[in-house]
Amino acid sequence: MLDTLRFDNRFTRELPADPELNNFRRQVTGACYSRVRPTPVAAPRLVAYSREVAALLDLSVSDCESSTFAEVFAGNRALADMDPFAMCYGGHQFGHWAGQLGDGRAIVLGEVVNQRGLRWALQLKGAGPTPYSRTADGLAVLRSSVREFLCSEAMHHLGVPTTRALSLVVTGESVVRDMFYNGNPRPEPGAIVCRVAPSFTRFGNFEILAARGDVELLKRLVDYTITTDYPELGTPCKEVYVAWLREIGRRTAVMVAHWLRVGFVHGVMNTDNMSILGLTIDYGPYGWLENYDSDWTPNTTDAEGRRYRFGAQAQIALWNLVQLANALYPLINEVPPLEAALDDYRSTFESAWQDMMAGKLGLNHFDRARDTELVTELLAVLQLVETDMTIFFRQLAILDTNMDATDAALIATIAPAYYRPETHTDDTRTRTVAWLKRYRERLRADDRTADPRRAAMNRVNPKYVLRNYLAQLAIDQAEQGDYSRVNELLDVIRRPYDEQPTRESYAAKRPDWARQRAGCSMLSCSS
Ligand code: AMP
Ligand code: MG
Numbered sequence: 001m002l003d004t005l006r007f008d009n010r011f012t013r014e015l016p017a018d019p020e021l022n023n024f025r026r027q028v029t030g031a032c033y034s035r036v037r038p039t040p041v042a043a044p045r046l047v048a049y050s051r052e053v054a055a056l057l058d059l060s061v062s063d064c065e066s067s068t069f070a071e072v073f074a075g076n077r078a079l080a081d082m083d084p085f086a087m088c089y090g091g092h093q094f095g096h097w098a099g100q101l102g103d104g105r106a107i108v109l110g111e112v113v114n115q116r117g118l119r120w121a122l123q124l125k126g127a128g129p130t131p132y133s134r135t136a137d138g139l140a141v142l143r144s145s146v147r148e149f150l151c152s153e154a155m156h157h158l159g160v161p162t163t164r165a166l167s168l169v170v171t172g173e174s175v176v177r178d179m180f181y182n183g184n185p186r187p188e189p190g191a192i193v194c195r196v197a198p199s200f201t202r203f204g205n206f207e208i209l210a211a212r213g214d215v216e217l218l219k220r221l222v223d224y225t226i227t228t229d230y231p232e233l234g235t236p237c238k239e240v241y242v243a244w245l246r247e248i249g250r251r252t253a254v255m256v257a258h259w260l261r262v263g264f265v266h267g268v269m270n271t272d273n274m275s276i277l278g279l280t281i282d283y284g285p286y287g288w289l290e291n292y293d294s295d296w297t298p299n300t301t302d303a304e305g306r307r308y309r310f311g312a313q314a315q316i317a318l319w320n321l322v323q324l325a326n327a328l329y330p331l332i333n334e335v336p337p338l339e340a341a342l343d344d345y346r347s348t349f350e351s352a353w354q355d356m357m358a359g360k361l362g363l364n365h366f367d368r369a370r371d372t373e374l375v376t377e378l379l380a381v382l383q384l385v386e387t388d389m390t391i392f393f394r395q396l397a398i399l400d401t402n403m404d405a406t407d408a409a410l411i412a413t414i415a416p417a418y419y420r421p422e423t424h425t426d427d428t429r430t431r432t433v434a435w436l437k438r439y440r441e442r443l444r445a446d447d448r449t450a451d452p453r454r455a456a457m458n459r460v461n462p463k464y465v466l467r468n469y470l471a472q473l474a475i476d477q478a479e480q481g482d483y484s485r486v487n488e489l490l491d492v493i494r495r496p497y498d499e500q501p502t503r504e505s506y507a508a509k510r511p512d513w514a515r516q517r518a519g520c521s522m523l524s525c526s527s
């Protein structure tokens with residue numbers, strides 16, 4: 001079983017390991033990782049798997065539905081040629097250097113090369129303690145694992161660069177968690193997700209080496225990453241390092257523009273949660289905008305400063321890139337090229353964002369002179385009354401662009417997006433209608449017929465996103481041992497841009513009960 005998996009563990013083959021093989025918490029220097037085995041669990045049982053990710057690994061349905069699969073991806077059984085390890089990294093958390101963090105509850109089982117020659121690292125999350133677990137237990141609960149599993153796949157199907165998720169298993173053991181760190185611990189079902197990505201290297205892998213002054217190992221890891229994941233940049237040298245930073249910035253800018261397109265808030269953009277490949281990584285207290293609010297964050301740990309709020313994500317990504325640039329400085333020893341690379345991020349993000357907004361509005365392209373104000377006013381209008389972002393853009397696609405459409409008809413088109421239509425005043429209604437008319441004018445200037453425009457808008461404005469309350473409903477059932485809703489949601493998010501007439505309820509606005517419910521509007525770090 002699973003014998004199509006061909007392991008080629010390049011990371012452990014080419015980079016230095018921690019010589020200590022006993023699994024206890026420690027500082028690890030002079031190494032990029034520590035070898036460690038997953039802790040066996042009592043009774044692994046498969047909750048769900050992604051057939052698309054299985055296909056990337058050349059695994060068949062019968063492979064995935066076998067008992068071996070659940071055992072392997074719960075960490076109970078190792079396959080020949082696996083070489084499990086936890087990575088050493090550091091990070092800036094909430095703006096402050098936090099020293100060594102590392103994979104405290106993640107273990108890479110090995111790297112698989114598929115039949116098309118693509119490299120995929122398989123990583124268990126929640127498979128027990130590692131040398132990097134610090135004071136925590138190395139485990140994960142079903143609640144957060146369902147969220148990570150579903151969101152990774154939802155993001156992929158939405159076209160957002162992301163790490164993937166192969167499988168979700170329950171361990172048959174319980175894990176005690178105090179969900180809001182407020183003195184209310186309760187036992188929850190333990191679970192393990194197998195994440196899949198070309199690599200799980202983060203900005204923090206480089207930062208920790210720079211912070212410790214280990215320039216030699218820093219250079220080795222940089223050279224390794226460039227040759228393995230960025231071979232198109234050429235043989236590593238000073239110029240290539242700068243080009244690499246620029247490319248990381250470009251990918252990061254594209255990723256964040258996608259987040260803003262679909263209404264995703266990462267929630268913990270610490271530098272240890274920033275992928276060196278520009279992938280969305282570490283789905284913790286993330287959330288999806290329901291009513292558009294650029295100040296919203298789902299993360300209760302960040303409720304005070306709102307550092308990681310929706311509208312700040314592009315800025316924070318730059319802040320994180322600055323930390324990466326600082327870490328790379330010892331290899332470059334010149335400030336201007338690093339500054340130029342960071343400036344590139346600003347301009348790449350700006351144009352990615354403009355293209356994205358033009359796409360959402362169905363414009364042929366973003367015309368800076370005309371569209372800057374149109375978009376600024378739109379973002380203000382969206383916050384006049386609570387307006388569901390996802391529904392708003394789907395409705396906008398069917399706006400009547402005939403000049404004789406009445407004000408009432410214009411507003412009626414977007415009214416399904418309103419949570420509290422009664423909070424509209426004469427002023428807010430007038431301002432909304434004014435924007436809709438301005439938008440209608442703008443569309444007419446583009447000379448594009450309605451049907452292709454609508455189709456194009458519906459390809460970038462999803463109908464189905466992983467609404468916070470939908471994930472929570474699936475979690476509530478899964479905690480009772482019923483996994484059908486997790487699997488149904490997985491299926492819904494496979495086709496986020498298509499109408500799915502039998503599944504209209506999955507496109508519905510957040511119900512009132514979910515407004516303040518834990519898990520729906522409020523989450524905490526690392527649960
Ligand atoms: P996060 O902000 O969730 O990405 O986690 C920050 C750091 O804490 C990382 O080094 C994680 O590996 C570690 N961590 C989070 N939860 C746990 C846990 N339950 N056990 C061990 N380490 C953890
Ligand atoms: Mg993390």
